[in-house]
Amino acid sequence: MASISNPYLSQRFRTLIWSCLDFNLLKTGTFYAERYFYVDQDNHEARHLYATALLRSGQTQSALYLVDLPQETRCSACVELESTVVADEAVLRCRAGVLALKTNLQEKAALHFSRALLLNPLLWEAFEGLCSSGVYPELDELFPPRSKQTKSDDTSISYWYDRKNGPVNTGIGFFSPETHMPGSGSRTWLTQPFRMDSIARESIATNESSLISADNSLVGYGTTHVRALSLPTRTVNLMPSNGRQFDEGGPIMKKARGTKLENYGWKDPLVTSQSNNTVKHPPQRKRPHHRARSNSGGSEMDDDMIAESPNSPSVSSLAQSPRSDTSPAPSNATANQEQMTQEAIEFEAADNYIYELMKMFAKAVQKLARYECQAAIEDLDRLPEEQQKSPLVMVLVGRAQYESNQYQKAERVFDEVRKQDPYRIWDMETYSSLLWQLQRTVKLSFLAQELISIDSRSAQAWIAVGNCFSLQKERTQALTCFRRATQLEPQCAYAYTLSGHECIDDDMEKAISFFQSALRADSRHYNAWYGLGTCYLRMSKLRLAEFHFRKAIEIHPNSAVLLGCVGMVMEKRGRMEQAFGLFDKAVQISSDNVLVRYRRAKLLIGMRRYSAAIEDLKKLRDLVPEEANVVFQLARAYRLKGQTPEAQQILLVARDIAPKDMNKLKKLMDIKKDKEAPEDDDTGGGMEEG
Structure with a gap:
């Protein structure tokens, strides 16, 4: 990976972050803003971008805390963002996936996310959503190795991710515009600001009808333009562990099952019908050049201005121009050519840093989604040292340790997260459950009060309050708090599951109803499958108990508790050897x-x-x-x-x-x-x- 002293790395991070924020890909923008800030925490512009991303994501207190600096070091007012442009297919795919995941349409969400990543592998929301839907693409296919250029190379300077064939030589940076994009006179999405209405952390907080038109096609937010969308022909092997596979026709099952896409009961809303020959394209608008964001607010030219000029030669053509043998000394043109070549190399090094950083995070998050917790921690340990200090990395480590029942280690990590960002709301429901497991009554009470004071309308805060009452055996109050969490976030499967566990001793039927509600919100919530298995085990419905425990194991195959539960069912059914094998495997996983x-x-x-x-x-x-x-x-x-x-x-x-x-x-x-x-x-x- 490139050194953090690379002078072009900041410019590349700025371009990527502003692009994501302008398109309201808030989670992706926040992800890269955090990466940029922890590359150099003394960089005021990086701090400003990180705070802006947090503010747009609804984390107001965290943003204010980040910029709460001495008066003499505070930044000037933010520059107003440029006008809205139409979103491209990758963004529409990502947003459609978020909407489908919000409504528990796992197959549909996986299709949209996988195609969004085919178009642009740097969409963090799409990759995280794909893992949440239970599909795990081959990372080496999704993130192919990028060749490293040196000053002596006289061919291509860098790569652009071609929508059909993957990375290709263009002579411009990874995030630079495609100079020969057929039928397009504007910049591509990674280098232009783009806006859509706000996306919440786990759901779309806007009017859903604005995303889907009357003819079931997707349109850009904040605009009346409708784009004809074409799908990429490049094929990437997106083979999940459960046998589902994605190709250009959408999600299909293994051939032996003979399942077709139509069997799922829906059609891809983004695929333009081949028989429709009357699609009208809106006129292309000429867009003003965007200036790079800076604290001074000066007139610094955009880093992609060279590539946007139709009359200027490309970097690669300059690099390939032969030097005259009769010239006694390098001319000014040759010196400029060498300078441009070196700048292009530096740009590519910055691109490679971001590309490799995304790939490393993707490996860790995918393993965590598959509950390969120790492997995920090892991947996170390989991140650059400056990134390991960021809250997101520490949260991922804490979640992996929590799922591995390493509660004391996870507590220390979450404590450090709270020091880094004392106003963080995200992931605090996991921290509160961790404190419940450790019986930290005082600490949990303090956390619940803080979260309520920060954001009393967040589901995470009310889950923490509910856990606090649960720890004190006040079940009625705990259920009230969990119900409040579901009112604020109806798709919060975790709140339904906690409600079920609160009722399991007093009202078994009510507990079953809560667990079923959790699965309607998220069919991959293994804790709800476990809860149902526990209910049926207590009711001596052993076959039903085994079924639900095994459904939970399909999602979390490395859970010693779940394996032990199936072992208990086998023991009660008189299958002692099978029971012993399950207990033995569980002990090996968690001694x-x-x-x-x-x-x-x-x-x-x-x-x-x-x-x-x-x-x-x-x-x-x-x-x-x-x-x-x-x-x-x-x-x-x-x-x-x-x-x-x-x-x-x-x-x-x-x-x-x-x-x-x-x-x-x-x-x-x-x-x-x-x-x-x-x-x-x-x-x-x-x-x-x-």
Whole structure:
């Protein structure tokens, strides 16, 4: 990757960030603005762009905190943005994907996101949305390696991402306009400011009818122009792990299933009908050249001005002009030519930095979406050091650790995030659930109060308040808060799921209804599948329980808890070997998970494999020394194995831990060697499911 001292890197970041903000791709703009700021935190313009991106994304307090500087160092008023232009197909695809994902149309969303990425692989929202819909493209296909040019090269200077054939030589920068774009007299989207109405963080907050016209085609926001859209012919292998594949015809299943696109019950609204020969194109408007944003507000020329001039020679043609052998000294034209060549090389190095940065983030986010948490953390550790200090990177690390049940590590990371951005609302629902797991009552209460004071209309704040009441066993108030979160954000699957968990002990039918509502909002919310499985397990509907647990495992295959739940179902159905295999796999994934190791130990006792059970229980005693059930089971295993002295010693410890359970202690003392004990020997002290 290029050095952060590259003089053209700032210019490239500015072009990309302003383009995203002007098109209201707020998440992508914020992503790159954060990257730019953490390249050089002393760069005032980078700070200003980051704050602008946060402000447009609705994070007002975070933006104000970022620019809360001494009076003498504050920036002047922002320059008004230029006029609105029509969005191109990549942006329309991205926005259509966001809308489809918002309404839980996973297949439709995946199609739009995948085609948006084919047109422009730097659309962060499209890539993140594609992962959220359960489709994981081949990153080497989506982000092909870009060759690095040197000053001695006399051929192409850089690449432009051609819509049909991928990166091609053009002699201009990656974000520069295409000088020979057929039928286009304006700049391409990456170098021109473009505007559409606001996109919220996870949903479109504008009137949905403005995106879809009466004939089911997509139009640009804020304009009456309708564009005829053509799809790329370049094919990228977008093969998900679940067998779904995308080509130019849309999402299809494996050939063996014989499924066609029409079976999904919808047609692609963005594909222009081949039989329609009366599509009218709006007249092209001449656009004024845009000046580069700067603090001084001066007349600095746009970095792409050279490429926009129809009469100026391209950089590559200049670079290929032969030098006269009879010239005694380099002419001014030759010197200018060398300077332009070197500048083009520097521009390309800046482009490569951003391109490689996006690729590295994409690898980590894709692995996190597949719940390959440790691999995601390793990829994030490979990011440049200055990027690892940014809130987004730390949040991704914290989420990976949370999903891996590494709660203490995740807490430290989220604490650092709060120091970096004390007004951050995004991802705070995960942090509040983390504090709930760690039983941090005071800390969770403080977080909930802060979030409400920052934004009382955010679902994340009310989820934190609900978690706070839940931790204090005030279930009615917790349910009220979770219901408020769903009122503010009707598609918030997590709030429905938390409501279900609150009701599971008191009203099973109501809990099932909440979990089903969560799945209607997001069919890939594995926690809701787990909740339904738990309900059916308690109702002894073992087949239904197994079905829902396995649906959760399809989404989160590396969850020790989910594997343990299926193991419990197999055990209850009498399939001991299958149950042991599942418990064993769960322990291998998470060796410190107390519940699955305890269930495996009990199963080993039932299978009369006492030595292995004793090893598990000794490990558990070190992890949870005050857990009475562990001590009882350890004494039981020793007794059944015939090691009476060890059993008596352990029972003395058990008597001190749970003096009220003397009857169970007596039953354990009466167990003869290699004879199974009664099944009601647990105290119910928390080791059992539920």
